[in-house]
Amino acid sequence: MHVRSPFARPRPRRRARHLRDRRTGCARIQQVRTPFQVRVLFRSPHGAPLERARYAAAAMEDLFERARRAGKRALAAGALGPIETEQERLVDDGIPFVIRVVSSLARKEQAARSRPPTADPFGPWEEALFVGDAGDDHVLILNKFPVYEGHLLLVTRRFEPQESLLSTKDFEALAVCLAHTRALAFYNSGRIAGASQPHKHLQLVPEPWPGDTRAAPLESARQQGRSLPFPHASCATPSNPKDWPHAYADLLAEAGCSAAPAPYNLLMTHDWMMVVPRSREHYRGISINALGFAGSLLVRNHQELELLREAGPLRALTHVCRLGPSPRE
Numbered sequence: 001m002h003v004r005s006p007f008a009r010p011r012p013r014r015r016a017r018h019l020r021d022r023r024t025g026c027a028r029i030q031q032v033r034t035p036f037q038v039r040v041l042f043r044s045p046h047g048a049p050l051e052r053a054r055y056a057a058a059a060m061e062d063l064f065e066r067a068r069r070a071g072k073r074a075l076a077a078g079a080l081g082p083i084e085t086e087q088e089r090l091v092d093d094g095i096p097f098v099i100r101v102v103s104s105l106a107r108k109e110q111a112a113r114s115r116p117p118t119a120d121p122f123g124p125w126e127e128a129l130f131v132g133d134a135g136d137d138h139v140l141i142l143n144k145f146p147v148y149e150g151h152l153l154l155v156t157r158r159f160e161p162q163e164s165l166l167s168t169k170d171f172e173a174l175a176v177c178l179a180h181t182r183a184l185a186f187y188n189s190g191r192i193a194g195a196s197q198p199h200k201h202l203q204l205v206p207e208p209w210p211g212d213t214r215a216a217p218l219e220s221a222r223q224q225g226r227s228l229p230f231p232h233a234s235c236a237t238p239s240n241p242k243d244w245p246h247a248y249a250d251l252l253a254e255a256g257c258s259a260a261p262a263p264y265n266l267l268m269t270h271d272w273m274m275v276v277p278r279s280r281e282h283y284r285g286i287s288i289n290a291l292g293f294a295g296s297l298l299v300r301n302h303q304e305l306e307l308l309r310e311a312g313p314l315r316a317l318t319h320v321c322r323l324g325p326s327p328r329e
């Protein structure tokens with residue numbers, strides 16, 4: 001198997017032999033691809049071969065920097081429609097939440113309406129939104145309508161349904177992206193879990209998010225030695241990415257979501273993974289996806305903000321979760 005850095009663009013073999021490290025001027029003499037790393041041998045100016053396994057790492061550290069540059073280009077090309085929001089902080093039972101109130105949802109809704117309902121916006125993805133390859137089977141693209149700067153979508157090259165279970169290949173692509181970047185990755189499995197697009201896509205946002213609280217509810221509750229009121233299964237993220245698919249399968253089983261399609265949200269950082277079983281998309285008209293369980297909710301207007309303030313975010317989150325066992329069990 002063969003996984004490329006998200007930033008490695010295909011180059012003809014003959015040219016690749018003459019590549020140089022821009023910083024050191026060393027000539028690249030060999031490249032070895034492993035599932036989670038690109039190991040590169042360079043010849044130093046003094047002639048000694050010098051292994052630069054950190055070559056891929058350096059590129060990865062630029063994940064969101066590269067996304068920012070791609071975002072600037074996409075914006076200039078008119079391909080990006082950022083959603084402006086105002087932020088409000090709510091603290092519910094000692095747990096901090098950030099509520100974003102949309103001020104330009106009209107633009108997104110208009111764009112959505114202009115597409116036929118069956119259209120797959122990722123098949124193919126818009127070239128102007130391309131950020132990089134993530135292995136043979138996935139690409140990283142910019143979210144066309146970002147609320148968060150640097151919001152990336154990890155999309156399968158070929159169509160797979162959004163309700164399908166995440167595969168080993170999905171986790172390998174995710175590992176490539178997370179290798180040297182702090183990010184929150186999440187997956188909204190199906191419409192009830194808050195997904196708006198049918199083509200399989202994981203999502204990544206920088207962590208911590210600019211202006212947001214660092215403490216997601218799970219971290220916050222753990223720090224306070226408390227449990228969360230909504231049903232969930234969580235664990236520490238295994239340090240070896242090869243163990244991620246097993247950890248995910250265990251969490252799905254614990255949350256009663258093993259039999260696809262069972263709507264759920266997966267959230268994952270370098271520190272923890274969490275699966276939340278879902279029964280409905282909305283709380284009183286407010287659509288909730290994985291980011292809600294990371295402490296960030298999006299509302300369309302101030303009325304919805306007031307609804308959340310009255311009920312409290314934890315109640316809204318609990319309302320959209322599946323409390324009992326999965327109907328398929």
Ligand code: AMP
Pocket residue numbers: 121122126129141142143144145146153188194195196197201289
């Ligand atoms: P979700 O709503 O969780 O399924 O995530 C899908 C994301 O795709 C949404 O946040 C949309 O803003 C975004 N999106 C919609 N259309 C496109 C498109 N043509 N290219 C890239 N992203 C898109």
